[in-house]
Amino acid sequence: MTSSVARRLVGGALAAFLVVLASIAFAGPASAHSSLVSSDPARGASVSAGPQRVTLTFNEALQDSYDTLTVVGPDQNFWQQGDAQVVGQRISIALRPLGPAGEYRINYRVTSADGHPVSGQVPFTLTTAGTGTPGPSADGSDSSDDSGIPVWVYVVVVVVVVGVATTFVVRRRART
Template identity: 55%
Template structure:
């Protein structure tokens, strides 16, 4: 009878380890973030005059909360007017007439459908000076923190659940010595 119990214990451990490995491998797709697929103006474009709106489009719908989209000109000033608008996979903001010729940086920070923040920049070059009026000077302090949800609580929870299941499977039933 002892041999049967040992074989069963080995099977339980093997199945548990395979289940844990499979769930960890499957987590890769669940942790994918939104990816930029296009922007207006396109990244690196050279344009003679600015569009009415600047936009960044992603591969999936975005959450509407906490979106940020700014355009900073070569003069260090903000050129976007008003708050960004999220419509499905696209975040956009009114731009209006631009000013000095040179490189403009589009900075974005959005929340993907899975709740992870995604940020980045795109650039375009204005080849002919415009007559627009800039906004306030851009904040050069930058953003702190890495953003996103920390992974360690999920790892700890997984280890605890696995350990509890293993203990339950390997414990001796009452009345057995």
Template identity: 50%
Template sequence: MTRLLALIGTAIVVLLGATVLGSGVASAHSVVTASNPDDRSAIDAGPERVSVTFNEALQDTFAALTVVGPDGNLWSKGTPTVEGPTVSVPVGELGPVGEYTIAYRVTSADGHAVSGTRTFTLTKEGTGSPGVKADASPDTEGTFNWFWLLLGAAVVLFGLGLGFALRNPRSKS
């Protein structure tokens, strides 16, 4: 019992120490300052490009920006571009009336990924042609998700280690 309490006490001290030492000064990440169209705005026609602007310059690697319509289709066309603090993607003529979602994922100047969504509502039917369904991602179909395998292995190893540490020691005669 004493050994168990010592083990639990040590674990608590290690976790508290890691929390205090690891917290440091919070670094500010990029935050959205504007978008075109504005968040939660109503527009009559689709813009030629959709953009999201941040409070600082972005890294141009791994930028993603999509526009998904109320029909579940992708309405953004092409690859997003980053210019300073702004990421944008061509859209052109939109289609059905309703809410469109702008989803972004960018890398801030400090190297951290920042993601989120903004919305706008199209109030007049457009004549544009949609892309594929937004949930159809041919890049990931049929691929194995290693994260869940590694997480499962870590849980099993932790359980085995905990069981070994908490086992009853054999008494010596």
């Protein structure tokens, strides 16, 4: 390798190093997503009576789109009522009067100012049972929901019809 080629390689490597160093030194702050600052009730709080609303506060304004705020009780039922409201850095929702004592989970999914979704969960504990009536089941099952004929009935009917049709076709071919 000639000395001029070696100088070019060293010069190129030094220039690349200086570009990387300058980009690190002059880089602006990274754009971060919203993060939860506080909640009412507070994370892990024990309350003797259920609050009328839950409110979450974030470090920046939230977009009022695709937001979800639910409260699930120890009975695996929803306890929120109505729609969540976003005002600036806060999202809140009204609660039904709470029922069984135990851990309630505030589940959230919000859209940060930069458009990215942020989700999480804030638990609190109700120490004294209330008299409230829950909303629907959070796991999607509802014992009072009779959605009609079970699927297995349709499967049995299809198997019987296919069996009868096959038997009919086989016997007809055997006769001819």
